[in-house]
Amino acid sequence: MQKDDKKMANVAVLGHGIVGSGVVEVLLKNSGIIEKRCGQAINVKYILDIREFPELPYSGKFIKDFDKIINDPEIDVVAELIGGITPACDFVKASLCAKKSVVSSNKELIAKKGAELLKTAHENNVELFFDASVGGGIPIIQPLYQCLAGNEIEVIAGILNGTTNFILTKMIRESMGFDETLALAQKLGYAERDPSADVDGDDACRKICILANIVFGNHICPESVYTEGIRNVTPEDAAYAGEWGGVIKLIAYAAKSGDGSGVEMMVCPAFIKSSGHLAGIDDVFNGILVRGNAVGDVVFFGKGAGKFPTASAVIGDIISAVNSKGKSRLPVWSDNGVNTVKNRNEYKAAFYFRVTGSSADRFIPQGSQKLELPKKTAEETAFVTPVITEDEAETLVKNIEKSGSKLLNRIRVLEY
């Protein structure tokens, strides 16, 4: 990559963890094709890390002083691959203010501070790209604001967390319980030691917020989105979903509300019909459905995480940043301080209920579909209601509890 007689773009990589090392390795491995496509070589000039890696062939690139990057006029692009808010946020802001485009894989940072950072980028006539923050290597963010920019987007819905999709897939296919499957996911490196951010839905929540920000143009605070994880989902629920003709997936969605005055958003486990576009996306794969008023439904899927898929997205963004030098897009979204997320009481869905007792007919809403497993394992009743509001579902829960039956689970039915 040291072709001094040719044009060359210089990149600083912040963080040599899983993603950072993947980016450096792929940039080296694919340097020929990247130079051809980019019209210039992409050279990693610095790697910022508090650790040292003397055994690496590129050990001479490591630095510990961030200011060296800011003060080097040769650096065109900074790739922030540290994660978290501190110090990543300060590094990104300082880089943008020093007129360097930034590429980030940091979903927490983009979900929380995206509006502010996009504004800073635009003010400095540089770019902030973050395709790797959602869906790993799946191209989704650039397509949303480029290829699909002519659409009014009505819905964006996805399986955005590979860990929970792996767990649910195992539960469906092998009837494994949650704890057992989680332990397997941890053993295989698909789940972290503290799996809360994945299994409680917070990771998917950040990602759907980023996608909704792009699609609806306004900052949505992750805290304003009702988020339910998969800890309560059991193999029995998965079996009932099968009887009903579908599967259980952890779905994150954002939809324009019927009257157009806001956005309906939620992260929750959901019954999805087998014919649904997202139903067949299994294991650690992520999938994203975009419904536009011109294009109809388009779906993207692929590995949503991992060293090299994420590196692929980061490098795509680096190439875009190099190519867009001197041109800055309008900020993709801004923060006008208004919470556009509608109160969930008004949302409508059919609901699956599973309750103890076999004579629960007195509270089953009219028009519900009763579900039976081929092998009855316990005295319980399962049914899918017609479409009702969240409030009506809450009332049903209370009636079930009053009747002396116990609510075993309650899962929404979504049409994606």
Add this chain to the structure above:
Amino acid sequence: MQKDDKKMANVAVLGHGIVGSGVVEVLLKNSGIIEKRCGQAINVKYILDIREFPELPYSGKFIKDFDKIINDPEIDVVAELIGGITPACDFVKASLCAKKSVVSSNKELIAKKGAELLKTAHENNVELFFDASVGGGIPIIQPLYQCLAGNEIEVIAGILNGTTNFILTKMIRESMGFDETLALAQKLGYAERDPSADVDGDDACRKICILANIVFGNHICPESVYTEGIRNVTPEDAAYAGEWGGVIKLIAYAAKSGDGSGVEMMVCPAFIKSSGHLAGIDDVFNGILVRGNAVGDVVFFGKGAGKFPTASAVIGDIISAVNSKGKSRLPVWSDNGVNTVKNRNEYKAAFYFRVTGSSADRFIPQGSQKLELPKKTAEETAFVTPVITEDEAETLVKNIEKSGSKLLNRIRVLEY
């Protein structure tokens, strides 16, 4: 859209057929969101068509003289939605030479003349975009050279023709024959009166050539790609595919050859396992699988044709062209005169064979899997061979014919 005090981009639309009228309608309908995303309004200043449409609210925009477009310095982007080579090619070239970026949905033009036109665009510092030429509204072309640009692409494979996918889906699900299904597709407007380009695979061939050009950087002539359509596929073949655990799809693929010296390309009906990424893409949907050396497998699917999906892609390109004003990418591919498509004798695949007669064991290769339908309808033998070369498959065909059995069909097994 007539906000004279604001920045505005002016577009000329060539051709007011299905796609052209869709583009104008969606630009009007979604003008608010497009102006917001683009930073300026997009105004259709002229529509070139030999016909007149006095009943339309925008009838004043129609012109018949192409030179008016070329000579108007206010026109930033020309959208070529005529199709075919003449006069589209001349119009595109003249527009580029007049320093106007061009957006085209014309797969025939791009497959045949893309290298030349991309060169002309670059020489004039304008852009030529053609996302609508493959996969209708599915974002595929921009993602390939942006988001996935860091990858060495090993394979690109797709269901690229909605008409044939509709026919095959009906055949699989409802055991309908080819002629009957084609008639239905024509009735529903999914197939043209002369369906040859679709059912013989030529349409899919042009599209895979465009994708392969982008991925491998060199012009591939559609004529150099072995192309087999679906006229010979029967409901019985579909039933055998079901027994084998899969479906039949018309697949177009391009793969880097094992030794890296060229490209293996083909368009053919294929047995695909139900677990394959493209197996579940049914009806008029198109799906595209990209296998990169960093990202792994990513898949895109959606409606591959139709007025509004195609308009979505054209408008995405118009917005990109407006935003990229004054910056021209390197040509995505060039034509160095070398045919990089490898001779198909060397390609390897498993093959499904169906032959008359029930005692055909003498020519079934060792390791083949025999297939039986639950209801035997005739004295015939069906089997899937191990992976063999195209040459070995040809030899097998000859041996079958020599033996007095008749070859009923022979379909490749592909792993997508």
